[in-house]
Amino acid sequence: MGMSCANSGFVGYPIVLLTFAPVAGLVLALNMIIENVLVIPLMLALAERGRGERLSWGRMVADTL
Numbered sequence: 076m077g078m079s080c081a082n083s084g085f086v087g088y089p090i091v092l093l094t095f096a097p098v099a100g101l102v103l104a105l106n107m108i109i110e111n112v113l114v115i116p117l118m119l120a121l122a123e124r125g126r127g128e129r130l131s132w133g134r135m136v137a138d139t140l
Contacts, residue, residue, distance in 0.1 A: 076115070076118045083103070083106050083107065083110060084103065084107070087103070087106065088103045091103065116136065116140055117136075120132070120135050120136045123135050123138070
């Protein structure tokens with residue numbers, strides 16, 4: 076999780092602000108939505124999978140959320 080959600084707000088936003096200033100806020104918002112809705116639940120489901128329980132992926136994701 077440390078690599079997939081690595082400092083988007085602290086490092087990524089200033090770089091995007093310097094490069095694409097007019098759309099920096101939109102890019103940050105979209106990035107945070109993707110991280111919070113897709114990446115973090117997926118990482119939590121993978122961590123649950125590592126516990127060794129034999130559940131289906133759908134059930135595991137539902138339990139994680």
